[in-house]
Amino acid sequence: MDRSLYHVLGAKQFDRAELDRLFAASKEMEGVVAAGGDKRLSGRIMTTLFFEASTRTRLSFESAMNRLGGSVIGTENAAQFSSAIKGETLEDTIRIITGYSDVIVMRHTEIGAAKRAAKVAGIPVINAGDGAGEHPTQALLDAYTIQKEFGRIDGLKIAMVGDLTYGRTVHSLSYILANYQDVMVYYIAPENVQIPSYVKQYMDEKGIRYQETNDLNAVAGSVDVVYQTRIQKERFPSVEEYEKAAGKYIIDAALMDRMRKEAIVLHPLPRAGEITEEVDADPRAAYFRQAHNGLYIRMALIAKCLNMAD
Amino acid sequence: MDRSLYHVLGAKQFDRAELDRLFAASKEMEGVVAAGGDKRLSGRIMTTLFFEASTRTRLSFESAMNRLGGSVIGTENAAQFSSAIKGETLEDTIRIITGYSDVIVMRHTEIGAAKRAAKVAGIPVINAGDGAGEHPTQALLDAYTIQKEFGRIDGLKIAMVGDLTYGRTVHSLSYILANYQDVMVYYIAPENVQIPSYVKQYMDEKGIRYQETNDLNAVAGSVDVVYQTRIQKERFPSVEEYEKAAGKYIIDAALMDRMRKEAIVLHPLPRAGEITEEVDADPRAAYFRQAHNGLYIRMALIAKCLNMAD
Amino acid sequence: MDRSLYHVLGAKQFDRAELDRLFAASKEMEGVVAAGGDKRLSGRIMTTLFFEASTRTRLSFESAMNRLGGSVIGTENAAQFSSAIKGETLEDTIRIITGYSDVIVMRHTEIGAAKRAAKVAGIPVINAGDGAGEHPTQALLDAYTIQKEFGRIDGLKIAMVGDLTYGRTVHSLSYILANYQDVMVYYIAPENVQIPSYVKQYMDEKGIRYQETNDLNAVAGSVDVVYQTRIQKERFPSVEEYEKAAGKYIIDAALMDRMRKEAIVLHPLPRAGEITEEVDADPRAAYFRQAHNGLYIRMALIAKCLNMAD
Incomplete structure (x- = not known):
């Protein structure tokens, strides 16, 4: 090289x-x-x-x-x-x-x-x-968006939601966030597609706090950023199990009501139903601003x- | 919007x-x-x-x-x-x-x-x-070509030929022509692919004269513009019926002989046999000039x- | 025209x-x-x-x-x-x-x-x-590369190797070389894909010397340029015959040892095994310089x- x-x-x-x-x-x-x-x-x-x-x-x-x-x-x-x-x-x-x-x-x-x-x-x-x-440039634009929206990344609570095993953007974003002070990351996913151990190991090495859970509702009210991603059907043993899982991770008006007034929603896009269109008009819906960044x-x-x- | x-x-x-x-x-x-x-x-x-x-x-x-x-x-x-x-x-x-x-x-x-x-x-x-x-930009270049070739559109007789049901360019061109004075439009097509009623209704509202016919030969000698389009095989119940229909709408040297000396032939292109190549050398063949417009x-x-x- | x-x-x-x-x-x-x-x-x-x-x-x-x-x-x-x-x-x-x-x-x-x-x-x-x-521009860049590498084309011995029947670049290159003085061309190929007679006829007309052979090893030591090309499987009656033929025309370190110190290896690229990667580091491997030309x-x-x- x-x-x-x-x-x-x-x-x-x-x-x-x-x-x-x-x-x-x-x-x-x-x-x-x-x-x-x-x-x-x-x-x-x-x-x-x-x-x-x-x-x-x-x-x-x-x-x-x-x-x-x-x-x-x-x-x-x-x-x-x-x-x-x-x-x-x-x-x-x-x-x-x-x-x-x-x-x-x-x-x-x-x-x-x-x-x-x-x-x-x-x-x-x-x-x-x-x-x-x-997908490093995606992670960089994600972090840049957080920086722009809050004026800082240090000290923020960030939830990543969806397929955290195969979704490369959440891996890259974790590595970027590991550079900041006092960040708390929530990995929110069905157990079969949770964040890989090599990502957790990296976060451990860098001293970044994180928590794994499968309960978006429980976390939604306390975070600054909800970073939504897609869940792919083919990762699940049956359609029923997929639908049960996917349905728990949809961001809609009800979930927005649980979120903090100054929080934001991000998504690397494209989306396919995991953020409903009614959310688009909410000023906390930052995913199109994110895409433009x-x-x-x-x-x-x-x-x-x-x-x-x- | x-x-x-x-x-x-x-x-x-x-x-x-x-x-x-x-x-x-x-x-x-x-x-x-x-x-x-x-x-x-x-x-x-x-x-x-x-x-x-x-x-x-x-x-x-x-x-x-x-x-x-x-x-x-x-x-x-x-x-x-x-x-x-x-x-x-x-x-x-x-x-x-x-x-x-x-x-x-x-x-x-x-x-x-x-x-x-x-x-x-x-x-x-x-x-x-x-x-x-x-396909509005196609219709605009069609009308621009007529304007260039004749110095005007008002008062012209314009025949549209081919599949007038599914061919979107003839619909758009009809709407454009509806802005001009004393225009006469001939819709020349097999009955199963004639111009839709909603286009005719628009022409009626705008007071534009038009006539429907399936006989190109009868009209060719009296118009200023023949606007040829493709007839698509899949619109017909059988190959025989298609071929019978399509054969009646081919522009060749014989048909050019029937046309007026100052008339022109247009086509949105691509063509696939409905204007024979022998016509290309005729100065009234305006379809390549049209494409360039x-x-x-x-x-x-x-x-x-x-x-x-x- | x-x-x-x-x-x-x-x-x-x-x-x-x-x-x-x-x-x-x-x-x-x-x-x-x-x-x-x-x-x-x-x-x-x-x-x-x-x-x-x-x-x-x-x-x-x-x-x-x-x-x-x-x-x-x-x-x-x-x-x-x-x-x-x-x-x-x-x-x-x-x-x-x-x-x-x-x-x-x-x-x-x-x-x-x-x-x-x-x-x-x-x-x-x-x-x-x-x-x-x-593929005339390929032949021109091939000849330009030879000119650059040797400062001349006149007087050089050039071997073309591989599928000489269907490979269009060797035909075009032969026609270009026919403009030079005292050139000697070796056509090295299995008999079923040797250089076509119409190319040989052109070389004859122009007075260019050439020789047909199927033995790369015999010629490798005496030429200035080895112009390698691909041999395509589908040209042969069976996989065994293809493999027997293809194996005889691979340029590897052993073949490079036979070649003259100031000779070069060309290839129109892409290659698929007919020049091994170990050859890349040899300064006589001119095929990437050729591509850039x-x-x-x-x-x-x-x-x-x-x-x-x-």
């Missing part, structure tokens, strides 16, 4: 000082967008290499590159169309794209794919999700990768 | 004054393209969101945005690749894209989808086709949406 | 003088990229029309256009998504795209498709591969098509 390059591979690479710098840079990017963008990346090229579809994430990165004056090449369906089907290794693909662009944003189905790419790339690599592994975080990260941060 | 935004949702929203302004702006765009484009939309981003493939329409919009200096993000296969397959509503998709770009061009399989999008969008929405509903109309509409019309 | 346009359709259209000019222009493009690109194609639009997937080739062209300040529209899956599935002819598609852009880069599954396109296009067409036909050649060709070469 070329250590002189700035890659974004996993949430654990960020310490508090870097998070503070990144969030300050993201805040500046809000001003850049409000002013109609700028041209600091004019002539630079980003490749989006998505082996797994993710329209939302891809468009967010492409918008970020364009807002800074750069251009984008890429494929929205690398798995089906690229030379991967001709038997080419990921490493060969990356070596070649190194010659065509200045930064690679990639999503892959396999854990560790972004790290493998970074090892042979001659340009920075940004991990936009690697299977059940990590992804643009600023990604602008700041791309600029940093290309040494064009202010 | 944010009423301060300029959306392009259906042909009925255009009155004569707006059509005159739009066609004048499109004429100016011809000069802009001839001069190599300009940069008035530099820094602005268009999202093309195509839930149904349409390479031609998408490329036309993307070319229009690029000719004015803007950039484009998007997906050519939203239905298969986007979070739609994870159960996300169109509304959520639109809310999120609002944060990534300045204007949305969307094609969808469902009637009314563009209107639903416009209701929640924080940026302008342009309908590039919504199922069997409308789509660029100017779309440049004018995008500029208007982004308040950057001259 | 509009003879005033500069199309890139096949390798035979290039003579020695034009190759010299092109390679000089490509060399200049290396400087342009090192300096961060330029803006000479600002406002110009390239359409990439790929009826067959080829992420590598498409991204290379799109990068080339962007490095010169131009913009790109296109489709990565023309066969599935375009109006081709509605029965539109290639000619109609090209006529329409002529109105949207300034140059077309197309890949198609049928031999001769690029020539058919050029006949009706009002803008330059670049052939990015037409079925088992030609594709960018400069394509920049030079696009600039030439658009009359913006220096």
Whole structure:
């Protein structure tokens, strides 16, 4: 790996000082967008290499590159169309794209794919999700949103809800939160999809308090942030068990009534029923603001990768 | 719906004054393209969101945005690749894209989808086709072509030929033509795919004369415009009935001989045999000029949406 | 065909003088990229029309256009998504795209498709591969790489290895090499996939020496260039025969030991085992340098098509 390059591979690479710098840079990017963008990346090229579809994430990165004056090449369906089907290794693909662009944003189905790419790339690599592994830019925008909404992350109580085993965003977000003081995390999930032990071990090492429970109602009234995620049907032995579980984790008007007046609801989106539409009008529903924050975080990260941060 | 935004949702929203302004702006765009484009939309981003493939329409919009200096993000296969397959509503998709770009061009399989999008969008929405509903920008370029070819639309006799039930372009074009004086429309189709009653009702309300017939030959000699469309096999009870019907509506050299010397042939394209290639060399074959006019109309509409019309 | 346009359709259209000019222009493009690109194609639009997937080739062209300040529209899956599935002819598609852009880069599954396109296009067409036909820009970057690595092509001994019947790049490269003095070509392949007689006939006409053999080991020690390609399983009557054949044409450390110290190994890529990874670290492994050279050649060709070469 070329250590002189700035890659974004996993949430654990960020310490508090870097998070503070990144969030300050993201805040500046809000001003850049409000002013109609700028041209600091004019002539630079980003490749989006998505082996797994993710329209939302891809468009967010492409918008970020364009807002800074750069251009984008890429494929929205690398798995089906690229030379991967001709038997080419990921490493060969990356070596070649190194010659065509200045930064690679990639999503892959396999854990560790972004790290493998970074090892042979001659340009920075940004991990936009690697299977059940990590999704660091999502976690960064999640944390940035909390910081914006409360003015701080230190001292907050944060509940993560849903499929905590396979949902990579809650893993990455846990690693980010581990940089803050006096944070309390509630992992709220059916037992079969609770937070993995390797995440808990990391939190233990960092001295972060957390509690596992399956009871959202009991916790809802005392937290600052409810971070909702999807529960996937295929994780459960039967449809009945799934429905019993899923029904306990829906955020609706009744649950909002239990929540604190200054609390917020987040969701990495897309949602599929686990936050009802009646919640959207509540000012505590912060998930669309959260989605929009992804643009600023990604602008700041791309600029940093290309040494064009202010 | 944010009423301060300029959306392009259906042909009925255009009155004569707006059509005159739009066609004048499109004429100016011809000069802009001839001069190599300009940069008035530099820094602005268009999202093309195509839930149904349409390479031609998408490329036309993307070319229009690029000719004015803007950039484009998007997906050519939203239905298969986007979070739609994870159960996300169109509304959520639109809310999120609002944060990534300045204007949305969307094609969808469902009637009314563009209107639903416009209701929640924080940026302008342009309908590039919504199922069997409308395709307003096609109708606008059709009318613009007639205006260019004849110097006027008032007083013309216009025959629409083919599948008038399911062909959305003839519906949208009828609504546009309803703004002009002394127009006569011939709806020429097999009875099972004639123009719907709701279109006729609109024409009645606007006082536009029209006639339904299944005999192209009888009408061809007296009209100024023959607007040909495809007849789709699956609309007919049997292949024999389809072939009998389709064969009666082919524009070939023989039919051109019946037409007036100053008449023109239009087609929204793609064609699949309903205009034979021998017709292409006839100066009255205006369908490729028509396709190229789509660029100017779309440049004018995008500029208007982004308040950057001259 | 509009003879005033500069199309890139096949390798035979290039003579020695034009190759010299092109390679000089490509060399200049290396400087342009090192300096961060330029803006000479600002406002110009390239359409990439790929009826067959080829992420590598498409991204290379799109990068080339962007490095010169131009913009790109296109489709990565023309066969599935375009109006081709509605029965539109290639000619109609090209006529329409002529109105949207300034140059077309197309890949198609049928031999001769690029020539058919050029006949009706009002803008330059670049052939990015037409079925088992030609892939001229690949051959040009191959020859450019040889020129760069040795400072000359005249007088070199060049072995082409693999599937020489269906591999279009070796055909196009043979036609390019036919412009040089005192070149010797070795065609090394199993008998069932040897070089076609029409290629040999062309070499004969041009007075180029060549030899056919199935023994890579015998030739490896005496050549300057080993141009490796893939052998495809489906060309052989049985899996055993395929494996017997394929195994004889693998470039590994042992084969590198037989090669001359100043020789190089090329491959159009992607590879799938026919060059082992242990070879990558050998300075004579020139295939990734070769892939990167594709960018400069394509920049030079696009600039030439658009009359913006220096």
